[in-house]
Amino acid sequence: MTMLRLYLLLFRASVRSRMQYKLNFLLSSGLAAFINLMEFLLIAIILQRFGDIKGWSLYEIGYLYSVLLLSRAIYRILASDVHHIEKYLVGGELDQLLTRPIPVLLALMTQNVTILLGEVIQGTVLLVLCFQGLLAAGQIGWLAIPQTALVILAGSVILFAIGLLSATAGFWLTRVRDLQNITEDAARNAAQYPLVLYPGWLRMILLTLVPVGFANYVPALYILRGEYGPWLLLVSTAAAVLLLWVSFRFWRLGLSRYQSAGS
Amino acid sequence: MIEVKHISKRFRTPLVPEGRFAGVRALFSRKYKEKVAVDDISFCIGQGEFVGYIGPNGAGKSTTIKMLTGILHPSTGEVAIGGRSPHRDRRHVVRGLGVVFGQRTQLWWDLPTRDSYDILAAMYKLRERDKARKLAEMNDLLGLGEFMDTPVRKLSLGQRMRADLAAALLHDPAILFLDEPTIGLDVIAKKNIRGFLKTINRELGKTILLTTHDMDDIEELCQRVMVINHGRLAYDGSIPDLRSRIGLPTVIRVSFREPLPERLETDGAPFSIAGRNGLELTLQCNRQDIPAMDVLRHVSQWGEIADVHMEEPAFEEIIHKVY
Missing domain, CATH: 3.30.70 (Alpha-Beta Plaits)
Known part of the structure; x- marks a missing residue:
């Protein structure tokens, strides 16, 4: 409980620091939203021409896309600088976080908090549109709404754990941008679309090595299409909890390997 | 108070391959370069001592301080502060330490100075009454009032150092580690900082370990001086002894x-x-x-x-x- 209070305090301080540069904040939020919107519009236009991809309709793809977008937004808002650990390792900035009587991860998560307003609004709007379409078609019921909320939360935990694992690799590698490009950016881009699109080996990777598929595709199989059974939701949540535990253990190990930087 | 037994620190840096995907290839690289930064150092510092820690750049000063503050784990050897290990028991040990790195601030860069103290007070779970009393005391000694509401990024170097010292002492630690606290300051600012350090050592009984490149700091403040060179402790004793030894x-x-x-x-x-x-x-x-x-x-x-x-x-x- 005290940890949560401390987290909120540091989070607020970070947001207040950000607000010192209001114009920059508004501009970067706006631009990010614009880029995301363009990206999806492009896909939407292509889909309108072809109807569906491998049996997945526009609404279903929109659902996969927006669920992952929201999960990612939650992860990146609540744990901002986990993704930017490289600058702490290269510049030795982690030193300052280590001299405080709080968990280093908690301090890192609350540095340079960015409110990804664009992503949140866009993801929510898209999700609502897809819900309307799917409800109107009678494909899903109202129960899908709380189920989706759970999936988004579990997804953000999965993305956070993958992010933390990649960041921790930095204690050995120092430079982790390339690794993050693969495990975070490329994997997430791939999982925005139904995994059936991909060859078997790639699907395997996205369900095992970088298990981002559990964040949206696996639960969507049940929620949208009634395949397998409700236990898919449980699998997804269990994957999130397991990954989180593994990533925390790995982080601990990594931290003991921290080398700092020259004075 | 501070016990250091045979600590060494070896850095092993992977040799990063060049070219495309260097970061990914480094994952699988097995080539390392090893450097000994601190080599078998032992010492004890008692309560209330004011110790200067000097040596040329790259001699291992900062590495030692980082091992004492729990930032780095020694490759071999033991550190005990108040009987506890700063790397196994980091959060407990750092609660009783004040740390100032002259090159970097511990404060929240974009926020008013006052806010940093509020955040730190919450971090160290200080009661409102204790915080107010400590800040008043620091204000008497360091004159913080003039810039309490100024964002840290707008402070002069001298003001920032005063603000940082107050931040390091807010939770009333028994031990203070200062890494080049007078670096870049003008003569008057240096004099003020020294006066302050003298007071908190003599009157408040704080144990202080200071690294510096300014010999006047050492001469004016420290009862004891330790010299490190090439990672080894080359001298540990009083200043007059050191002077007679090297001339x-x-x-x-x-x-x-x-x-x-x-x-x-x-x-x-x-x-x-x-x-x-x-x-x-x-x-x-x-x-x-x-x-x-x-x-x-x-x-x-x-x-x-x-x-x-x-x-x-x-x-x-x-x-x-x-x-």
Whole structure:
């Protein structure tokens, strides 16, 4: 409980620091939203021409896309600088976080908090549109709404754990941008679309090595299409909890390997 | 208070391959370069001591401090602060430490100075009453009032250092680690900081370990000095002892108006001729043994002096040479 209070305090301080540069904040939020919107519009236009991809309709793809977008937004808002650990390792900035009587991860998560307003609004709007379409078609019921909320939360935990694992690799590698490009950016881009699109080996990777598929595709199989059974939701949540535990253990190990930087 | 037993720190950095995907390939690289930054250092610091920790750049000063504060884990050896290990028990140990890195601030850069104290107070779980009392005390000693509501990024270097010191002492730690706290400050600011450090050591009984490149800091503040070079502890004792051990020669360059005689006799006076170049003589003396004026009086017998130039001993340079 005290940890949560401390987290909120540091989070607020970070947001207040950000607000010192209001114009920059508004501009970067706006631009990010614009880029995301363009990206999806492009896909939407292509889909309108072809109807569906491998049996997945526009609404279903929109659902996969927006669920992952929201999960990612939650992860990146609540744990901002986990993704930017490289600058702490290269510049030795982690030193300052280590001299405080709080968990280093908690301090890192609350540095340079960015409110990804664009992503949140866009993801929510898209999700609502897809819900309307799917409800109107009678494909899903109202129960899908709380189920989706759970999936988004579990997804953000999965993305956070993958992010933390990649960041921790930095204690050995120092430079982790390339690794993050693969495990975070490329994997997430791939999982925005139904995994059936991909060859078997790639699907395997996205369900095992970088298990981002559990964040949206696996639960969507049940929620949208009634395949397998409700236990898919449980699998997804269990994957999130397991990954989180593994990533925390790995982080601990990594931290003991921290080398700092020259004075 | 602080016990250090045979600590060493070896850094193993992977040799990063060049070219595309270097970061990913480094994952699988098995080539390493090893560097010993600290080599088998032991010492004890008792309560209330003010210890100077000096040595040339790259000698291992910062690495030692980082091991004492739990930032780095020693490769071998043990550190105990108040009986506990700062790397196994980091959060507990750092609660009783104040740390100031002169090169970096611990404060929240974009927020008013006051906010940093509020956040730190919450981090260290201080009661409102204790925080207010401590801040008032710090304000008396450091004069924080003038910039309490200014964002940290707008403070001058001197103000920032005062603010940082107050932040390090807010939770009333028994031990203070200061890594170059006077770096880049002007003479007056340095004097203020030294006065402050003297007060908190003598009157509040804080144990202080200070690294610095400024010998005046050491001379004015420390009862004890430790010298590190090439990762090894080269000296641990009092300043007068260190001075007598390495001599600390003052260099005096004297130019004469007319050519000097062939043979120059010092007649047993405690100075030596280090070099001779035409009309210019380079002399070395220890000012503990002989005042500079006496040296000049002596050499003026050899000819009329045109100009005198004196260099105070660069302590660190000598330490570097001696060890």
